[in-house]
Amino acid sequence: MRGSLAPPIFQTSVWVYGELEDYDAVARGDRPGHLYGRNSNENVAMLETALAELEGAEAGVATSSGMAAILVAVRALAPKPAPIVAPLDLYGGTLALFRNELEPAGYALRLVDFDDQGALRKALVGAGLALSETITNPLVRVADLPVVTRLAAELGVPVLVDNTFATPILCRPLELGATTVVHSVSKYIGGHSDLIAGVVLGSAALTADARRRSVLLGTTLGPFEAWLAVRGLRTLALRMPRHSASALQLAESLREAPGVNGVHYPTLSGVAQEEVSRRLLPDGAGGMLAIQLDGGRPAVQRLMERLRMTTFAASLGGVETTISHPEVTSHRALSAAERSALGIGPGTVRVSVGLEEPEDIVEDFAQALSP
Numbered sequence: 446m447r448g449s450l451a452p453p454i455f456q457t458s459v460w461v462y463g464e465l466e467d468y469d470a471v472a473r474g475d476r477p478g479h480l481y482g483r484n485s486n487e488n489v490a491m492l493e494t495a496l497a498e499l500e501g502a503e504a505g506v507a508t509s510s511g512m513a514a515i516l517v518a519v520r521a522l523a524p525k526p527a528p529i530v531a532p533l534d535l536y537g538g539t540l541a542l543f544r545n546e547l548e549p550a551g552y553a554l555r556l557v558d559f560d561d562q563g564a565l566r567k568a569l570v571g572a573g574l575a576l577s578e579t580i581t582n583p584l585v586r587v588a589d590l591p592v593v594t595r596l597a598a599e600l601g602v603p604v605l606v607d608n609t610f611a612t613p614i615l616c617r618p619l620e621l622g623a624t625t626v627v628h629s630v631s632k633y634i635g636g637h638s639d640l641i642a643g644v645v646l647g648s649a650a651l652t653a654d655a656r657r658r659s660v661l662l663g664t665t666l667g668p669f670e671a672w673l674a675v676r677g678l679r680t681l682a683l684r685m686p687r688h689s690a691s692a693l694q695l696a697e698s699l700r701e702a703p704g705v706n707g708v709h710y711p712t713l714s715g716v717a718q719e720e721v722s723r724r725l726l727p728d729g730a731g732g733m734l735a736i737q738l739d740g741g742r743p744a745v746q747r748l749m750e751r752l753r754m755t756t757f758a759a760s761l762g763g764v765e766t767t768i769s770h771p772e773v774t775s776h777r778a779l780s781a782a783e784r785s786a787l788g789i790g791p792g793t794v795r796v797s798v799g800l801e802e803p804e805d806i807v808e809d810f811a812q813a814l815s816p
């Protein structure tokens with residue numbers, strides 16, 4: 446690489462060979478190298494190696510999005526259609542993927558409350574896969590992963606964990622018994638709201654299978670996105686503690702705010718999830734929180750208009766603090782009754798707490814919520 450400190454971008458779709466035997470050796474996997482950009486690329490390989498190391502996995506395969514990572518991971522873990530067990534408050538995109546693509550292909554979805562061990566055990570009987578999320582969207586519930594993985598192991602069911610909200614800095618599900626981990630790299634790992642990518646992390650055999658599927662489906666990642674993700678990754682360990690500390694500070698301040706009748710943050714003192722959250726996320730619970738506003742949608746509109754620094758944007762995990770409204774964004778595919786059963790109402794606001802001065806974030810919400 447001629448001594449460059451930062452990695453160069455290998456913006457090429459194909460590599461040149463002078464010897465048939467060389468090409469053959471790389472194609473067989475006997476020699477490192479790249480052939481064609483849909484199969485692999487040097488920048489993508491750097492991202493995969495770094496994320497596998499961070500997550501404590503044997504190997505990783507990067508994909509064109511978090512959704513693609515979930516799809517190829519599910520197909521690799523449960524190649525034949527089988528029931529999939531997932532939490533009631535599954536990420537909206539994953540729910541839509543299962544309902545629209547996997548259920549018609551024969552995968553029955555068994556949605557269950559992961560806090561109800563009896564119901565979870567029953568749902569796992571005869572299942573092909575369990576999917577869990579470390580911290581759920583938008584009400585930031587923390588599943589007791591050691592319990593989930595133990596129950597699943599007793600019944601021989603592999604567990605796939607979507608670790609997007611926690612990142613490997615705050616939680617490493619493979620160490621808690623998960624079979625495989627996926628991330629939307631678009632969120633905290635990229636960290637700057639400027640790329641879409643995903644990754645599957647697990648054993649060498651599983652990720653090789655996921656890679657073969659991703660290459661066939663054409664869901665592999667391009668070199669520039671991989672390069673951006675590696676750049677973001679360099680500061681992930683610095684960003685996550687700051688996101689976590691600021692989110693906790695904002696959550697505490699919002700408990701007292703006028704017009705707020707509920708604050709959701711995993712390690713807020715006195716909340717139902719506090720014990721499991723502190724046990725699973727000892728270094729911080731991430732930058733996501735949710736609040737319930739009195740006055741429903743008009744109150745959300747008023748908050749949007751009065752916030753000076755914080756903007757409305759339907760993603761998360763970036764440098765800037767943003768708010769989102771699950772009713773019109775992530776959970777718009779659900780009926781009002783389905784949303785209400787999950788605790789999501791017209792006054793629910795999700796906050797992705799950024800890296801600004803924490804006092805500035807607290808002050809922005811305080812002035813916006815003042816009567």
Ligand SMILES: *Cc1c(COP(=O)(O)O)cnc(C)c1O
Nearest residue numbers: 510511512536538609629631642
């Ligand atoms: C955003 C997100 C996804 C989907 O990832 P994309 O990169 O948008 O495809 C999956 N799971 C969670 C928890 C997410 O937040």
